Amino acid sequence: MELxxxxxxxxxxxxxxxxxxxxxxTLTERYDDVKEDLDNLEVNESDVWxxxxxxxxxxxxxxxxxxxxxNLDFEGGKVNLDDRCPFIDFSFVFDDREWHDQNPEExxxxxxxxxxxxxxxxxxxxxxxxxxLPLVLLPKQIRNGLKKPKVIYVSRDPxxxxxxxxxxxxLLEGFSGNFDEFCELFLAGKIMYGPFWKxxxxxxxxxxSPNLLFIKYEDxxxxxxxxxxxxxxxxERPLTEEKVQILAKxxxxxxxxxxxxxxxxxxxxxxxxxxxxxNCPEGKFLRSGKTGEHKTAMSPExxxxxxxxxxxxxxxxxYVV
Ligand code: PPS
Numbered sequence: 545m546e547l548x549x550x551x552x553x554x555x556x557x558x559x560x561x562x563x564x565x566x567x568x569x570t571l572t573e574r575y576d577d578v579k580e581d582l583d584n585l586e587v588n589e590s591d592v593w594x595x596x597x598x599x600x601x602x603x604x605x606x607x608x609x610x611x612x613x614x615n616l617d618f619e620g621g622k623v624n625l626d627d628r629c630p631f632i633d634f635s636f637v638f639d640d641r642e643w644h645d646q647n648p649e650e651x652x653x654x655x656x657x658x659x660x661x662x663x664x665x666x667x668x669x670x671x672x673x674x675x676x677l678p679l680v681l682l683p684k685q686i687r688n689g690l691k692k693p694k695v696i697y698v699s700r701d702p703x704x705x706x707x708x709x710x711x712x713x714x715l716l717e718g719f720s721g722n723f724d725e726f727c728e729l730f731l732a733g734k735i736m737y738g739p740f741w742k743x744x745x746x747x748x749x750x751x752x753s754p755n756l757l758f759i760k761y762e763d764x765x766x767x768x769x770x771x772x773x774x775x776x777x778x779x780e781r782p783l784t785e786e787k788v789q790i791l792a793k794x795x796x797x798x799x800x801x802x803x804x805x806x807x808x809x810x811x812x813x814x815x816x817x818x819x820x821x822x823n824c825p826e827g828k829f830l831r832s833g834k835t836g837e838h839k840t841a842m843s844p845e846x847x848x849x850x851x852x853x854x855x856x857x858x859x860x861x862x863y864v865v
Contacts, residue, residue, distance in 0.1 A: 703838030
């Protein structure tokens with residue numbers, strides 16, 4: 545109850561009215577309005593779905609997959625990533641209705657934010673789709689196995705994902721609580737898309753399915769070329785060794801940070817322009833790009849809580865953090 549209050553007080557705004565729990569997952573109230581559209585989405589088997597918990601390397605993987613599917617089309621890749629790879633959850637993570645009522649003369653939210661499902665439908669397959677939805681809430685055609693597009697699930701050490709999510713929510717979504725408060729919400733599964741383990745483990749259990757590839761942020765950090773080869777093989781679009789190296793360079797943190805098509809500067813600009821959230825600090829979406837940051841960013845008490853939480857949640861699985 546205390547945490548619900550905290551979530552409401554520190555994390556609602558004109559674009560985020562409140563939260564509901566759907567199939568055990570924390571989502572925004574707006575989800576109810578679009579649930580049917582998402583459930584009944586017509587899925588194309590040649591599309592690629594990138595499914596993730598937030599802040600685990602989704603953007604990194606999107607750019608990798610889009611480039612592989614499009615044979616390293618760096619010219620086409622100058623288009624904003626969210627316009628190339630629709631994030632269908634924009635349909636419910638931003639509730640823009642009240643804002644539009646108050647600003648009837650303004651109508652310039654980009655389609656990738658305002659109508660991501662329409663954008664998805666307008667793109668030619670194979671489309672690379674991004675979602676943070678848990679397995680149980682993917683479109684019905686995927687859930688019931690009627691359609692089997694390729695699915696790539698990305699995971700990351702939840703402690704580092706939590707840190708990244710905290711900064712993201714302050715930078716772009718107006719979270720006004722402190723880091724420890726965010727950690728408590730994260731541990732309790734109260735933060736958007738939580739609980740973390742309820743998200744990761746159902747996908748993990750499907751990791752041997754021929755149409756699902758499970759990859760980890762940490763492996764991308766230590767062996768990006770290797771992950772590029774694995775993903776290209778999974779997508780049945782093998783790359784020459786020369787192209788693997790070219791793509792790995794393009795996907796480096798340094799290169800992506802400078803690339804306006806993928807570094808999400810448009811989101812910060814958008815947040816400021818539309819006064820999406822108050823008192824947002826300065827910062828970057830491609831923030832630090834490191835592994836193990838939790839060791840220094842979390843207090844010893846919080847590290848202990850996370851350790852215990854991880855132990856309990858993976859004890860009956862063969863998942864390794
Ligand atoms: S989101 O909002 O859920 O889609 O965010 P997501 O893209 O999943 O995660 C953002 C974090 O991924 C880091 N990132 C990278 N790290 C290393 N190399 C590359 N090329 C790269 N691209 C994105 C990004 O910096 C965020 O992590 P943090 O820890 O905040 O830096």
